[in-house]
Amino acid sequence: MCGIVGVLGAHEAAPFLVEALRRLEYRGYDSAGIATVNQGQLARRRAVGKLANLSDALVHDPLRGKAGIGHTRWATHGAPTIGNAHPHRAGRVAVVHNGIIENFRDLRAELSASGMAHETDTDTETVALLTEFHLSQGLSPRDAAERTLARLEGAYALAFLFEGEDDLMIVARKGSPLAIGHDETEVYVGSDAIALAPMTDRITYLDEGDWAVITRQKIEIRDAAGALVERPTRIIQIDAAMVDKAGYKHFMAKEIAEQPTVITNALDAYLTESGIALPEPGLDFRTLDRMSLVACGTAYYACMTAKYWFESLARLPVDIDVASEFRYREPPIPDRTVALFVSQSGETADTLAALRFCKGKAASVAAVVNVTESSIARESDLVLPIHAGTEIGVASTKAFTCQLVVLLILALKAAQDRGHLSDADLAERLVALRALPGLMNHALATEEPASALSRKLSEARDVLFLGRGAMYPLALEGALKMKEISYIHAEAYASGELKHGPIALIDEHVPVIVMAPRDALFDKTVSNMHEVMARGGRILLVSDQRGVADAGDGVWESLVLPEVDPFLAPILYALPAQLLAYHTAVAKGTDVDQPRNLAKSVTVE
Ligand code: F6R
Numbered sequence: 267m268c269g270i271v272g273v274l275g276a277h278e279a280a281p282f283l284v285e286a287l288r289r290l291e292y293r294g295y296d297s298a299g300i301a302t303v304n305q306g307q308l309a310r311r312r313a314v315g316k317l318a319n320l321s322d323a324l325v326h327d328p329l330r331g332k333a334g335i336g337h338t339r340w341a342t343h344g345a346p347t348i349g350n351a352h353p354h355r356a357g358r359v360a361v362v363h364n365g366i367i368e369n370f371r372d373l374r375a376e377l378s379a380s381g382m383a384h385e386t387d388t389d390t391e392t393v394a395l396l397t398e399f400h401l402s403q404g405l406s407p408r409d410a411a412e413r414t415l416a417r418l419e420g421a422y423a424l425a426f427l428f429e430g431e432d433d434l435m436i437v438a439r440k441g442s443p444l445a446i447g448h449d450e451t452e453v454y455v456g457s458d459a460i461a462l463a464p465m466t467d468r469i470t471y472l473d474e475g476d477w478a479v480i481t482r483q484k485i486e487i488r489d490a491a492g493a494l495v496e497r498p499t500r501i502i503q504i505d506a507a508m509v510d511k512a513g514y515k516h517f518m519a520k521e522i523a524e525q526p527t528v529i530t531n532a533l534d535a536y537l538t539e540s541g542i543a544l545p546e547p548g549l550d551f552r553t554l555d556r557m558s559l560v561a562c563g564t565a566y567y568a569c570m571t572a573k574y575w576f577e578s579l580a581r582l583p584v585d586i587d588v589a590s591e592f593r594y595r596e597p598p599i600p601d602r603t604v605a606l607f608v609s610q611s612g613e614t615a616d617t618l619a620a621l622r623f624c625k626g627k628a629a630s631v632a633a634v635v636n637v638t639e640s641s642i643a644r645e646s647d648l649v650l651p652i653h654a655g656t657e658i659g660v661a662s663t664k665a666f667t668c669q670l671v672v673l674l675i676l677a678l679k680a681a682q683d684r685g686h687l688s689d690a691d692l693a694e695r696l697v698a699l700r701a702l703p704g705l706m707n708h709a710l711a712t713e714e715p716a717s718a719l720s721r722k723l724s725e726a727r728d729v730l731f732l733g734r735g736a737m738y739p740l741a742l743e744g745a746l747k748m749k750e751i752s753y754i755h756a757e758a759y760a761s762g763e764l765k766h767g768p769i770a771l772i773d774e775h776v777p778v779i780v781m782a783p784r785d786a787l788f789d790k791t792v793s794n795m796h797e798v799m800a801r802g803g804r805i806l807l808v809s810d811q812r813g814v815a816d817a818g819d820g821v822w823e824s825l826v827l828p829e830v831d832p833f834l835a836p837i838l839y840a841l842p843a844q845l846l847a848y849h850t851a852v853a854k855g856t857d858v859d860q861p862r863n864l865a866k867s868v869t870v871e
Contacts, residue, residue: 267869268338269457270363270425270444271335273334279331280300280331285464287337292859295338295339296340297341298312298317300336301353309329331432333435358429359397359428363423364423365420365869374392374395393422396417397414407436411438418440438472445457446470449468468501475490526710532668535651544676549679551582554680555601555603556583556585556604557585559584560587575833576676579677580677582684593619593623605630605632610635614868622645702838708828719806720849722777723748724752724850728776730757732778734787735785737781744756744779750864753856753861754854761791780806784810784813786832788813792818805823806825809825809827811826
């Protein structure tokens with residue numbers, strides 16, 4: 267989604283703004299721009315496509331000035347053109363915006379009636395026009411911005427810059443995060459702290475509804491009611507090296523390879539000598555009758571896997587929902603229900619809205635997040651960090667397996683609290699869990715054969731994934747990874763569901779990837795594989811040595827993983843699913859880390 271940066275500095279702003287935008291590239295964008303004020307003169311440069319195009323524009327037509335704002339735009343209202351790129355300018359004001367102004371059509375009609383015509387298709391231009399309208403009524407920049415903010419409906423992070431004001435920036439946050447970084451002489455603004463990491467680690471996050479008047483010497487923050495407020499300044503540890511590819515060709519490759527390490531970090535955070543320790547205030551599953559798990563995309567598939575664990579291990583009924591459906595379905599939330607939201611970014615608009623719907627209704631609201639400063643974390647009663655470290659690749663990989671690990675630990679805790687797992691059985695499961703990073707290292711050793719198979723997959727137009735039991739959500743995740751980065755059409759089905767329709771798709775051109783460890787359900791999956799092979803379908807079996815041996819003849823290709831305790835298989839088998847998608851995308855030459863049309867953090871609904 268869109269990225270915002272800003273600076274009131276002691277040096278030229280343009281190089282900082284472009285560099286900071288580069289650090290936000292991972293969020294996904296299709297145009298970019300910056301504006302500066304130089305000796306009172308407001309000016310801007312914008313370009314469509316990658317940041318290199320903006321840099322080129324700045325080489326040909328440089329921008330001077332030590333105060334500036336910048337933006338990477340992920341188009342919502344209006345095509346990705348120069349005209350629609352931010353910053354938007356109206357008279358004496360320039361604005362960058364992340365989010366959607368829902369009442370922009372009404373505002374635009376009002377402004378047109380006052381003779382202020384719009385030039386672009388965007389909702390953001392309306393914010394600039396409205397502020398210029400207020401300036402033309404004689405208001406100061408501060409009062410004009412305040413008056414404008416009071417009229418806006420929807421979600422936004424905004425930064426304003428004004429002609430004639432070399433030492434003023436006004437920013438606001440409602441629904442989209444905004445971080446202010448500072449040192450002795452300079453102030454920085456960013457959609458997330460990653461953008462500001464090389465400049466400062468002292469970060470103040472605006473709260474929901476806050477807006478701030480910033481000069482180099484003073485940051486004055488007000489809440490939605492207009493009262494002056496203090497927000498805490500935190501020291502954020504974002505090492506520049508963490509957002510470096512570390513010699514890998516893509517962030518996604520690096521993040522896949524990091525999984526044994528980050529899973530160890532997650533295990534260390536939750537497992538103690540004596541068992542499982544949750545962060546305060548914890549959860550007592552003896553007082554709960556039901557769980558409601560809500561998320562989007564990959565995080566939703568983590569929830570779907572967790573349902574198998576909570577129900578089979580802890581005998582705890584679980585509802586799972588895609589957040590965009592849940593929020594408008596208005597489901598009843600029975601007493602003694604914990605509502606749990608899973609999100610890597612912690613900013614996904616639909617998940618956040620679903621969380622707000624549950625507040626005050628559910629017995630407790632818990633969040634499984636990677637970004638612990640995020641809105642979803644801040645609004646939850648219990649925060650369960652996944653310890654994946656910064657994830658830059660748009661396709662979620664290490665965050666998925668870390669989400670799974672945290673959810674599995676929670677399911678084991680539920681099983682123990684509810685008397686379905688003895689201390690001895692729990693200890694045995696935890697030993698198996700502790701061995702997972704070692705098994706992951708072995709699974710990563712399949713990279714070479716996975717890469718060779720991927721070259722064949724890259725020729726396919728359609729790919730099917732099959733899985734049974736807790737491997738079914740993983741099949742869905744495998745198909746999502748494949749389609750989002752390789753652009754190959756991929757679908758997933760529960761193995762037993764194939765003959766109820768999808769088998770009509772089978773022919774020799776459609777590879778069918780079967781995720782099936784040699785577990786209690788394996789024989790049933792083999793029957794389904796034979797149904798495919800009998801119709802000329804090509805099976806790529808991902809299994810262990812025994813599984814591959816027992817599958818019999820006729821399998822097209824196989825990928826062999828180490829044997830694993832069945833309850834851990836969905837986590838281990840995520841790795842070959844990621845590797846197959848990654849290498850297929852590499853073979854096709856797509857933009858792996860920033861696939862077309864996708865954004866890392868989906869802050870609009
Ligand atoms: C897919 C992917 C997305 C996200 C989804 C939710 O690889 O990354 O499907 O999982 O947009 O994002 P978060 O977890 O940030 O809420």
